Amino acid sequence: MKAEIVAVGTELLLGQIVNTNAQYLAEACAGIGIDVYYQTVVGDNVDRIVSALRIASERADIVICTGGLGPTMDDLTRDALGIHVGAELVMDEDGMRKIEAYFAERGAVMVESNRRQALTLAGADVLPNDTGMAVGTALRRDGKLYVLLPGPPRELKPMFDRYAKPWLRANMNDALPLFSKSLKFAGIGESGLEHALLDLIESQADPTIAPYAKEGEVMIRLTSRASSEAEAFAKMADTEAEIRRRVGDHLYAEEDVSLDAVIVRLLRERGATLAAAESCTGGLFADMTTSHPGSSEAFAGGIVSYSNAAKTALLGVPKALLSGPGAPGALSAETAASMAEGARTRLGTTFAVSFTGVAGPGPSADGKPAGLVYLGVAEEGKATEVRELKLSGSREIVKLRACRAGFYELWKRLR
Amino acid sequence: MKAEIVAVGTELLLGQIVNTNAQYLAEACAGIGIDVYYQTVVGDNVDRIVSALRIASERADIVICTGGLGPTMDDLTRDALGIHVGAELVMDEDGMRKIEAYFAERGAVMVESNRRQALTLAGADVLPNDTGMAVGTALRRDGKLYVLLPGPPRELKPMFDRYAKPWLRANMNDALPLFSKSLKFAGIGESGLEHALLDLIESQADPTIAPYAKEGEVMIRLTSRASSEAEAFAKMADTEAEIRRRVGDHLYAEEDVSLDAVIVRLLRERGATLAAAESCTGGLFADMTTSHPGSSEAFAGGIVSYSNAAKTALLGVPKALLSGPGAPGALSAETAASMAEGARTRLGTTFAVSFTGVAGPGPSADGKPAGLVYLGVAEEGKATEVRELKLSGSREIVKLRACRAGFYELWKRLR
Structure with missing residues (x-):
């Protein structure tokens, strides 16, 4: 069945808050086989x-509203649905008793407007609010399903999960639920991936094949309707095998997880450790690595060596590499290798990665272009390797892409 | 004028990403006097x-679309607007040359679909993309204004600020334009600020006073309609003076700029330099500092010392501080001070900040609670100071709040 999420609130239109409720409900709907075709904010x-x-209600079978159920004159969602379907507002006695009890327990005087929070519509089912006062409403009218939920996420989420979701399942007349599988790729761009899979994407039927790209990560989502997850995965097997045959070399996860999270997990599984020596990435690689709980077991530390003095003092990069006649300079493969080795030996880790380059926006003082980055990887008992990257984008994106390339190099060694 | 924001992307409908673009654009529109009445996701x-x-277009004068300008067959926003207004797709030659140059520079083969990213509509103005490939489109048709922006926030934001905003101002036919002034505060929370200014906010008329809070930054926006910016600012003068009288001690900027950007500017202006020694913040402080172009003049480098061995090897923290009977341990004011001093002397900087604590989500191995952070500040010729912070929120938020506290301490010394 098709659904639309309608979020009510002027604070959303003014950009004062982000519409996280829409994301929560959209994902929850997808999980129970409800296709959200539109979201609206009003x-x-x-x-x-x-x-x-x-x-x-003209373009969807299910309309899920959030917000506008509070006690103030601005809270108008119930009234609007009443007008739309032609139903009277009625008091939910259980809800009203709960509100009265709340004030009585606290010895507080109840402002009359709080009664509004117990209002629902004639003929509707009431959705209890376990974490707040405003009751929810669920109504079937003219073949359409309407659900009204409160705006605060801490009230909306439990009300949806405990009461609205079972009500929807019971009132929907769909045949089969929907199941999805996410495949995540590294070291290949969105257009490269789509190019490799173009005929599959163009001829898709069941399962459907959808490519996604966000901030340099690429994902393919396979989706199918079936009576069970096992049956859905069986329907996906041939398509997935063909995708693996073509681009399996870049496939790093079968769930929607970031490459840096996978690297931290792989390091911990193998008892391996990691250090970082960062110039142009300025600490972002360390920050991404340490964003994962438990990373302290695998990540010994990092050095952000912006100045040449720091490269020598903290990493032991020879001065002769950095300056003087014929020296390769800070932005060179030689310096990247020396930085990676310096970090690895000083911190005694299995691996170390290094980054030296030009984050931009402009070229470096000696005319090297923005986006030129040398990525070094040192590994215990192996020769250090350096890759030259030519990255595009803003300063922020160059930093991010360089870090992702570093995680990709580690992944090739750890998988 | 009334606007609607239309965000295009199945990943939004599936709840895979949050519609932060809608918030950004809604806030930006409010700042230039455009009232957003609806947002839609499709x-x-x-x-x-x-x-x-x-x-x-039936219910708004301005339609701002985001997303669906990429190279794949799923990117259909241009095509849809062409159908809606009856305009042909045409190639933007400048945009096409930029895409070709991108691939040529890298010696990479350009997949044909990348050409799509240079498509716009006949009769439209092209909005350049300084941080990506897909060009934007701005079109006036039948008295309505249409703007197409790319989906990735890193492309959307600069395109909107640099190109779409001036285009909208030039093409809107409002009586009096709206002018805003942003005041940014540090070291005070949203509720503290609102409490201090409650009577002003409640009695606001012209200028309007709107508090905003995002990710721990707090801003007040004053807005007024006037024939010129000077006239608008004159109307705001009394209100602004009263705000300064009450909370001026926390006011760090009169524009919407981050505190870390202000710190980098202040350091450069004073010829001062900075180093960082990070444990629980894991490189985020260095990353935030180096996200600003020109930061290499002020930021010498940082050490991410996750392990005790790294604290000793790279920062010279005495082993006796870290372990042994009666030792204060890694999570202590003493260690924070030693880390800050170690970073400052080893990198020879004016200032160094240090962070050691528990990012979470759980408590540390020795039972210290998540969110407990010691923040050290070392300054040339002064005694090192340490602050104990008790922060709340997820691991990510604790890291961010600790870094913001570090910038705030630097700001108090640099202003």
Whole structure:
């Protein structure tokens, strides 16, 4: 069945808060086989909410609203749905008793407007609010399903999971639920991946094949309807095998997980350790590595050696490499190798990666172009290797892409 | 004028990503006097995008689309707008040359689909993409304004600020334009700031006073309509003076700029230099510092000393501080001070900051709670100081809040 999520709140339209409820509900819907086709955000205005409900109910079977169930005059979602479906507002006695009890327990005077939070619609099912006061509403009318949920995420999430989701499952008349599998790739771009799989993508039916790219990560999601996950995965098997045959060399995970998370996991599994020597990436590689709980077991430390003095003092890079006649200089394969080896030996780790280059936006003082990065990888008992990268994008993106290339090199050694 | 933001992308409908672009654009629109009445999210389906554009253009004067400008067959926003307004797709030659140059520079073969990223519509103005490949489009048609922006925030934000915003100002026909002034605060939370300014916020008229909080940064935006910026600022003067009287001690900038950017600027202006010694922040402080062009003049380097061995080897923290009977241990004010001093003397800088603590999510092995962080600040010719922080939030937020506290301590010394 097709759904639309309607979030109500002027604070969303002003950009004061991010619509995380829409993401939560969209993902939760996908998980139970509800296809979300549209999301709408509308302000605290009853005419515009009614208009949004009308459009939503014309193009979807299920309309899930969030926000606008509170006690103030700005909370108009119930009123708008009442107008849209032609139903009276009625008081939910259980909800009202709970609100009265809340104030009585605290010896507080209840402002009359709080009664509004116990309002629902005639003929509707009430969704209890275990973590707040405003009751939710679930209504079947003219073949459409309507669900009203409160705006605060700590009220919305439990209400959806405990009460709205079972109500939807019971009231939906769909045949089969939906199951998905995510495949994540490294060392290949979105267009490269799509090029390799173009005929599969163009002729997709069941399973569907959707490529995703975000911030340099590339993912393929296979999706199929079936009576069980095992049956869905069986339907995907041939397609997945063909994808693996073509680009399996770049496949690093069968779930939506970042490459840096996989590297931390692989290091811990193998009892291996890692150090970093960063110039142009400025600490981002260490930051990404240490963003994962438990990374302290695998990551010994890093050195951000922005200045030449720091490269010599902290990493032992020979001065003769950095300056003087005929010296390769800080931006060179030789310096990258020396940095990686310096970090590895000083911190006594299995691996060390190093980055020296030009993050940009402009070229370096000696005219090297922005995006030129030397990536060094030192490994215990092996020769140090250096890759020359030519990266594009803003300063931030060059830093990020250099780090991803570093994780990719580690992954090739650890997989 | 009324606007609608239309975000295109099945990954939004599936809840794989949060629609942060809508928030960014909503806030940016509010700043230039554009009222956003609706936001819509639609998937990568040309018919549904056309339908969303039709509805949006019926209820708004300005339609701002994000996403769907990439190279793949799923990128359909240009095509949909072409259908909606009846305009042909045309190649932007400048954009095409930039894409070709990108591949030529890298000696890479350009997949044909990349040409799509240089497509715009006949009669439209092209919005250059300084941080990516897909060009943006700005079109005036039948009294409506249409703007197409790429989905990745790193491309969308500079394109909107540098090119779409001036285009909108030039093409809007509002009576009086809106002018805003942003005041940014450090070392005070949103509720503390709101508490201090509550009567001003409640009685606001012209200028309006809007508090914003995101990721631990707090901002007040004053907004007024006037015939010129000077006139608008004159209308704001009394309110601003009163705000300064109450919370001026926390005011670090009169524009929407991050505290770390201000620190890098102040260091450069004073010819001062900075080093960092990071344990629990894991490189984030160095990464934030080096995210600013020109930071290499001020930031000598940093040490990410996750292990005790790294603290001793790279920073000279005495082993007796770290372990043994009665030793204060790694998570202590003494170690934070020693780390800051070690970084400052080894890198010969004016300042050094250090962080040692528990990023979480759980407590440390010796039972110290997540969020406990010792922040050390060493300064040439002064006694080293240490602050004990008790931070809340996820691992990521604890890291971020600790770094912000470090920048705040530097700001108090540099302002």
